[in-house]
Amino acid sequence: MGIKSLLASLLLISATYAQLSGRVGPTTPLSSKQSTICNVLDYGGSIGSADIGPAISSAFTNCVLKHSGSTLYVPAGNYNMQTWVTLNGGSKWAFRLDGLITRAAPTGGNMIAVQNANDFEFYSANSAGGIQGLGPRLIRIVTSNNWSIHDLILVDSPEFHLVIQQGSNGEVYNMAIRGANLGGSDGVDVWGSNYWIHDVEVTNRDECVTVKSPANNILIERIWCNQSGGSAIGSLSDGTAIQDIVYRNVYTNGGNQAFMIKSNLGSGYVRNVLFQNFISRGTAYGLDINQYWSSQSPGSGAGVQLSNITFQNWDGNVVDGVQRPPVQLICADGAPCFDITLNNVNMWSQTDKAVVKCESAYGTGLSCLKSGSSHTSYAIVTQSATKPAGYTTPTTMSGDLASGFATNAAIPTPTIPTSFFPGLPQISPLAKNL
Template identity: 25%
Template structure:
């Protein structure tokens, strides 16, 4: 009797343990077949049903050598045409090499592109299949609404063999004509040129991403924006051979917060106005961030001869760590120092620097504000600027040219003391300066 009671109790206990593990989803899956079944089943987050499309189920090999482009295209087409919410899965522990690919929308429902493994570009020029003799961007998402690109995996541009070449693929990852995007958690490394770009996009949220390339890799901007509105970049790390973030024409309402940048060329608005082009940028905020071991900190750069306007720019609570040019406005931007002085220029106004602190390299002035002779900068304000030379060397004087604005703290309490800003608005504002603002 006692033995029977013990066996019955033990049996009930085992059943309860298995039931608990089942509820918690912790039962082991012993074979690859069962794992793929689990990945391919339907689940219901909230009120919607999500269907998983695993690239392995579409013929991808994932050994880092085989061209898996066709499998990815098939998986994308199936996921994009799904009437239910779809998750395209790049599984962990696999490396998938794909050629230059365009993932086109619109899709029938919202889609999650989940990268848990590694996504790899072809290994250099000899492995890159050119289309009509053109070097395309590597992975392009086009005309997509409501997509999330997420995961803990790696996007490897394998750009090392391209960096000494003049002609290179422009971008590793590009989003064109897309809306309501979320990019979260992914790592992007070693792009041939720009790592990630947004062109003509709207309502974009970038969170917790990492971008990394050597400091000597040319033109490897971390994130480039063009004609993109309502974009947020939060809690991310970017280290590259060019700008961490570069903001081009047509960008408005951009919020950059808690970004660690460097080594790099800093965070830049521009360059704008090249070849007498028109550019408009407004409502840009960079805050609560760190820029370290970089040639520039926060920068606005424009070419002579352009038109348009840059306005309502805020740089706030930024720590500089051994930065060559922490604060810089350069309206004489020129790559070869052979550009002629011109009358026309972009208008720059309402630029605020608040609580910019840290150290600078003594090779150049920590504050460099060089504005157009005919279109002076207006309403440039500084408050709480404390920039000391690295390694305890002597302070360098700020440089200002045709820059009008004010300092909200006493000039002597600002480090270095900034007394070169001209008071008030310019006495004479060129007509085309007003026109540029009204047209933007």
């Protein structure tokens, strides 16, 4: 490696880890998890199987748990699955999914749940393995530490594609997620500590990559919300505890919003958050804080306190900036937002007319924001907006979809792209290219 490449790599690592509280991912290399290969074909499974679930469960129980440093392996091919599996425990192991698993039962719940794992890697070596859900939740990783999931394709779950529930030190990357044009089809939902999520494409009509509570030290970057509901923090209610979050290099093509912080009353806090380098085009909403979000039942508190929130380097447009503002900051009257900063935010409307809205919000960079330290509540202020001097028509990506996928037709299985933000390559190469 040349000195320039080395310096560039060190700068990237430094910039990444500055947002995290420590290292992420497995603590041992993938090569150390290949001493025993637990092939599902040796545990009752077969290519073309009507139900690969029992073979996955058997390979895990009778092989992975008995051999540290092992890999549970589903070879390339097509498999149906009727029995959902929960893989509980295990340390220093991997799940290699090179085949395509298709749901073949009406059962709800999680098709594959991984619980209490440590030093764990879930991946596809050919960057083509995945799950065709046709209905239920696909993958849930629960209270696990020091892990990664990458190079997988998740298709058609109207009840969450990937859920990361608590735990710590995880990395998610090189993922393609495709759901229907349907609410509840979340792409990635994450809560926990010290997570790095990058190079992910999501198509659906709900959450793209969204942080839930409680959460701290999470870095999310190079995200492509391609006809998606858009990324968010929330929805938030009582006892919210979210801090030290960074979203950067997020590209949104169509859908609900460029980004939203959403709650309805409640209590707790969201603080120390940076939203940097956002590009969006043709979304319904743009930069949207809504602490009276009507789709959520009200919490019992006066409001979630938002503070030290920065939006930097935004370029984008909404469909109709009068009907739905390109920027609105609607904060809770019982817990006004403060230290809200907009820096080089150039959001506009495809109709060439727009308004901006603020309520109980304090900070700089938007005309309707109030200044001062009293932070008392104030009624909603709606102001006519002019096109920002720095606004330019948002760039596009070659794989941009013109619309989402209908609920009454099969969703095609995509390939994993090699770029997730205009002009930037993926951070880690696809596994098939290693």
